[in-house]
Amino acid sequence: MSTALLTDHYELTMLRAALRSGAAERRAVFEVFTRSLPAGRRFGVMAGTGRLLAALADFRFGPAEIDHLSATGVVDPDTADWLASYQFRGDVDGFAEGEPFLPDTPVLVVEGTFAECVLLETLVLSVLNHDSAIAAAGSRMVAAAGDRPCIEMGGRRTHEQAAVAAARAACLVGFTATSNLEAARRYGVPSAGTSAHAFTLAHHDEAAAFAAQVAALGAGTTLLVDTYDIPTGIANAVAAAGSELGAIRIDSGDLAGGARAARTQLDQLGAESTRIIVTGDLDEHSIARLASAPVDGYGVGTSLVTGSGAPTAGFVYKLVEVDGEPVVKTSVGKRSRGGRKDVLRRLGPDGLAVADLVIPRAPLDRSAAPRPAAGASAARVPGGEALDGAVGRRDRHLLVPLMRGGQLVADTLVGAAGVARAREHHRLALESLPAGAREVSFGRPCLPVVVAAAEPRTSF
Amino acid sequence: MSTALLTDHYELTMLRAALRSGAAERRAVFEVFTRSLPAGRRFGVMAGTGRLLAALADFRFGPAEIDHLSATGVVDPDTADWLASYQFRGDVDGFAEGEPFLPDTPVLVVEGTFAECVLLETLVLSVLNHDSAIAAAGSRMVAAAGDRPCIEMGGRRTHEQAAVAAARAACLVGFTATSNLEAARRYGVPSAGTSAHAFTLAHHDEAAAFAAQVAALGAGTTLLVDTYDIPTGIANAVAAAGSELGAIRIDSGDLAGGARAARTQLDQLGAESTRIIVTGDLDEHSIARLASAPVDGYGVGTSLVTGSGAPTAGFVYKLVEVDGEPVVKTSVGKRSRGGRKDVLRRLGPDGLAVADLVIPRAPLDRSAAPRPAAGASAARVPGGEALDGAVGRRDRHLLVPLMRGGQLVADTLVGAAGVARAREHHRLALESLPAGAREVSFGRPCLPVVVAAAEPRTSF
Incomplete structure (x- = not known):
């Protein structure tokens, strides 16, 4: 063309x-x-x-x-x-x-x-x-994240073709993956993602949703635990996937406090290798502030694709x-x-x-x-x-x-x-x-x- | 596709x-x-x-x-x-x-x-x-401009396909034209534009550049007068196109003061119908501040295509x-x-x-x-x-x-x-x-x- x-x-x-x-x-x-x-x-x-x-x-x-x-x-x-x-x-x-x-x-x-x-x-x-x-914005986010991976997930906040280019730009400054499928096809960027709140809401209860996701995607998947009550969500997640659960994701509330409480709960449930991914209006500054929290990865959207100001x-x-x-x-x-x-x-x-x-x-x-x-x-x-x-x-x-x-x-x-x-x-x-x-x-x-x-x- | x-x-x-x-x-x-x-x-x-x-x-x-x-x-x-x-x-x-x-x-x-x-x-x-x-940003700019036309020219500040969509969005909130040719082809938005500083610089002097532009595009064109000295530029512009000159464009400096001085000079030269277009990092606030200046149109770029913040x-x-x-x-x-x-x-x-x-x-x-x-x-x-x-x-x-x-x-x-x-x-x-x-x-x-x-x- x-x-x-x-x-x-x-x-x-x-x-x-x-x-x-x-x-x-x-x-x-x-x-x-x-x-x-x-x-x-x-x-x-x-x-x-x-x-x-x-x-x-x-x-x-x-x-x-x-x-x-x-x-x-x-x-x-x-x-x-x-x-x-x-x-x-x-x-x-x-x-x-x-x-x-x-x-x-x-x-x-x-x-x-x-x-x-x-x-x-x-x-x-x-x-x-x-x-x-x-x-330029993404490089700062990667720096703030240190050894923890950053995942680009901002496609929905920018023009649909700009989204593909944004995923590409994020990858070249060190983001480890993108949510954007076209960027994966066009540029070989690894794509990632598991589920949204809608998936949980579409099932009769959270336990049923988690069981369905684990059945389809395996215990190594990432379960989104904040649709209803987070501690209950974590309990449901480990019940569905066992201690081999790959990760949980928290998308709202006090992310630092939520991550600490989640880590404690996961460890008590024997899910010591289950990672904690946080998302939700993150930018380089909030990533930096989360450095001391037990977070294993960051999903970054709006602030990345809009150049963080x-x-x-x-x-x-x-x-x-x-x-x-x-x-x-x-x-x-x-x-x-x-x-x-x-x-x-x-x-x-x-x-x-x-x-x-x-x-x-x-x-x-x-x-x-x-x-x-x-x-x-x-x-x-x-x-x-x-x-x-x-x-x-x-x-x-x-x-x-x-x-x-x-x-x-x-x-x-x-x-x-x-x-x-x-x-x-x-x-x-x-x-x-x-x-x-x-x-x-x-x-x-x-x-x-x-x-x-x-x-x-x-x-x- | x-x-x-x-x-x-x-x-x-x-x-x-x-x-x-x-x-x-x-x-x-x-x-x-x-x-x-x-x-x-x-x-x-x-x-x-x-x-x-x-x-x-x-x-x-x-x-x-x-x-x-x-x-x-x-x-x-x-x-x-x-x-x-x-x-x-x-x-x-x-x-x-x-x-x-x-x-x-x-x-x-x-x-x-x-x-x-x-x-x-x-x-x-x-x-x-x-x-x-x-x-949303464009609608405010059009409101601030009142009866004066706004032209979208921000394509260079955003992803090349987002630029086309931005021109379309600007048109639907009342911008009268766009610089973007693909938006013109795809959506029927009127496109507009005449020349950049590079055109003047590519000629031996400003008078030669203006003569070349008028020869190709007619006296109704818009001449960009701020490559060197604005008063000299305006004199050269009227000399090249006569009092039928369509418009001048000012892209730098104090736009309000520049427009007032330009209006006076144009009128003295008999170019009373020549319009004054201003461009250069305009947003809804600077457009509003220019309401009392003798401006006939605004070209808006960066702030429009980035949603003005x-x-x-x-x-x-x-x-x-x-x-x-x-x-x-x-x-x-x-x-x-x-x-x-x-x-x-x-x-x-x-x-x-x-x-x-x-x-x-x-x-x-x-x-x-x-x-x-x-x-x-x-x-x-x-x-x-x-x-x-x-x-x-x-x-x-x-x-x-x-x-x-x-x-x-x-x-x-x-x-x-x-x-x-x-x-x-x-x-x-x-x-x-x-x-x-x-x-x-x-x-x-x-x-x-x-x-x-x-x-x-x-x-x-």
């Missing part, structure tokens, strides 16, 4: 005007970045890359799309002809999916003709803004270079920095990151390794180490090749392989963040961003 | 256990409602109904879906067989799409066998929770009746009311609503008109009028038939016709809300909800 109309009207009118003016064929570089993190957050998480790369492959204008655009007057015949043969043939570099990021650093760089790149703005931003918002990541897609020259909007308000840039994560002797460095990249030098411009030589990382203009031995290049000439550089960037790869990347990348980065309390971005931009008047 | 896996794992395991226990064939009624409105909101807006009804038609388990569920062990062979012939054959009643709603009132009622209804929980909630969140509507899907008997969860925490209910909006002599009445409906009496149960006779609407147990002449039934036996009651509920119908319904329904309902300041729900539930111990 074409993804080409998942975009904004103005991209087609810009194309139409640029085809007439000649701007269409100019060499352009667009960068994606965010101006700030949500209040109190220590880092963002790059997510959606695999979905975006797959969607770019389907970003073609077929007869149905062109008919719509022509019939509604959005495009003229010349533009319609151009669209019929359009496919993106440019280059894309970006942060690896799962990479933590800071503000004011380009996390995706799209290079090609102005025409082929300008059409991608909305699709790029939709995918990355959504998925990165979920991933920050439902969009704030990414913008800005033209920074045209035919090798830096360009930049200069009026009041929202600013950006001209010129194509590279990003290095500088690691200290202990292997922990000390800063992200944003350095100019020689325009259109597409083959060479990134090299900092002269302007970078004056920079110092807060704490002392000089940015001596050389890419250091311990610097990690954060922008890696994703597409060349419109082709994926690796098939493993998309689909289930992409999710597995991103999950592992995220896990490893977190290990090199400074101490405190994973605290869920209100805090500042965990790394300074040192910018040496290509604009003559920007210095630091 | 099947929508059947856009659901939660546990619905399939409940089905599997219910097929064994016999609960699958019991007659069930599920109700959708929200326990509260987002803080400060006066009403919610029912939205997504048309999308949901269309998705229900595609909720079939084909070989691909069944293979996935069998291979992963979610279902056993008996359940797989059952799914192969599944289609929803029950009844759905609901609030008309676009209807304002209050908490604790059922806005959708699904009736059928337990098995056929329990499978729909996630899809129902995903669609309604998303679309209603957008619609409330990205999900809080709907739940609860089993309230089994084989004609009310059922209800009774443990601590989140409560609901058993028994199938009807909802009446009682209008006063002036035609304005005075209360929403939630009354029991005789179980399984599917042919008769709703009639209140005896328990309702003691109720009084705040303000005095007795609820005398009869459905009054001025009462409006809010739950209307949507599906019977799995078939739509009207084709005009879905697609572009559904959007047009919902838009008109919303406009008319707002006229009967009490004064103050459309204020965007922090306030209380605009109508009391008087509940006479079927539970013996619930009274008022």
